[in-house]
Amino acid sequence: MSAPTARDATEQLLAETRRGRAWDPTRALLDAGRSAADAIGSADVDTLRALRVELPSYLAARSSKPEGLAGLGWTEADPDPVLRMIDRALVDRLPKDQSAALRIRLDLDRAEPGLRETVAGLRRQVDGSAAEGDGLPSAIAARFADQEAAQLDA
Numbered sequence: 001m002s003a004p005t006a007r008d009a010t011e012q013l014l015a016e017t018r019r020g021r022a023w024d025p026t027r028a029l030l031d032a033g034r035s036a037a038d039a040i041g042s043a044d045v046d047t048l049r050a051l052r053v054e055l056p057s058y059l060a061a062r063s064s065k066p067e068g069l070a071g072l073g074w075t076e077a078d079p080d081p082v083l084r085m086i087d088r089a090l091v092d093r094l095p096k097d098q099s100a101a102l103r104i105r106l107d108l109d110r111a112e113p114g115l116r117e118t119v120a121g122l123r124r125q126v127d128g129s130a131a132e133g134d135g136l137p138s139a140i141a142a143r144f145a146d147q148e149a150a151q152l153d154a
Contacts (some may be wrong), residue, residue: 017050
């Protein structure tokens with residue numbers, strides 16, 4: 001790999017500066033009690049990019065593990081739903097070519113669980129480990145995976 005050029009470093013620094021400038025006022029709004037959904041709904045592209053980077057760790061820091069027995073069943077919040085919300089907002093705000101590429105990636109992400117189950121079923125058939133009549137259970141598993149992914153995306 002070649003070393004980054006001065007232009008690449010300058011562009012990266014500019015992007016980080018924009019992200020920092022966009023994050024600071026948004027963080028102040030979140031600290032004042034505004035919801036992440038509100039911040040995402042009214043954000044421009046630079047703010048959305050800043051939220052994509054900063055929001056998961058910000059939300060994790062705000063929901064710390066309770067002490068003692070109260071923390072026994074506690075699990076850290078999953079940032080994926082917020083990241084998907086940001087990505088959907090970016091699709092609407094990016095230039096057409098970038099928006100189209102992001103939309104394709106989001107569509108592939110949504111299709112991945114069902115495809116993974118389908119490929120696993122095909123792999124079992126090819127390597128001979130599939131039981132007789134395994135096609136229907138594999139198809140049902142793929143369909144359930146697709147439905148579960150659709151529910152997560154909603």
